[in-house]
Amino acid sequence: MRDILAEIVAKKRGIVAAAKEAVPLDVLKRDLSCGTFRMAEHFRWHGWGLIAECKLQSPAKGRLTTAHTVTELADIYTAAGAAVLSVHTDPHFLGSNADFSAVRARVDTPLLRKDFIIDPYQVYEARALGADAVLLIVRILTPEQLKQLLYLTWSLGMDALVEVHDRRDLETAQETPAEFIGINNRNLVTFETSVETTLALLPYADKNRTLISESGIFARADAERVRAAGCKGVLVGEGLVRAADVGAFARELVDVETKEQ
Secondary structure, eight states: OOOHHHHHHHHHHHHHHHHHHHSOHHHHTTTOOOOOOHHHHHHHHOSOEEEEEEOOEETTTEEOOSSOOHHHHHHHHHHHTOSEEEEEOSGGGTOOHHHHHHHHHHOOSOEEEESOOOSHHHHHHHHHHTOSEEEEEGGGSOHHHHHHHHHHHHHTTOEEEEEEOSHHHHHHHHTTTOSEEEEEOBOTTTOOBOTHHHHHHGGGSOTTSEEEEESOOOSHHHHHHHHHHTOSEEEESHHHHTSSSHHHHHHHHHTOOOOOO
8 A cells, every 4th residue: 555654754755855955954043033832822812723724635535626826725724714724744745845934925814834844843833934843754754853852842942742543642642741742634645634633632632732633624513523522622734725615614613712622
């Protein structure tokens, strides 16, 4: 079976090496300002949040939308009240650093850099681009790398969404002090999705963390199910960009109420 994640990570090593050649780390660090943990600020003050993804393409499904550009999606999501915008910088998703910079220049909403981070260089690069948060995928990192990248992210004033898919990933994530744990409903080999992944893992998750359900959210009812089970938010890409009315669906997800557990 084709392992899409392994293919992406293999190519990512070359992309990072080329980036280091183009802009050495010491140059990247010049005049780098620290962030202010803006994603954490939202979730500490609010019981629920939508992380809306400016996603144009999937490596498994190809092009998802031609109706909007990345910046147009950013405008729509911001107007709908999204807590955070997730912006891809990986070419497998038609993402780029230029797209990220364009969104950063356009909106003040906190931004999550969505990429396959395997090297500290990418964390510094994220902050240089104006990111408020980064994604750290447990499956592609050793436990030591995960801790190193988590602490580096925090040292730059950014939040980290630590992504897990199964119990082993979850245990690894919870051996760190990670504040945000994202349960990826997308199978990291086949890229198929099911919210049942979140529901199956939540009983083993530390409820003192901020738990986010990622992918596979195609209706308000999906978001309500994971909220009722203990999640504080959802990260949605394909479900939003394929909606008949992107803004209306984004508002539905923003308005999911937090109830007493």
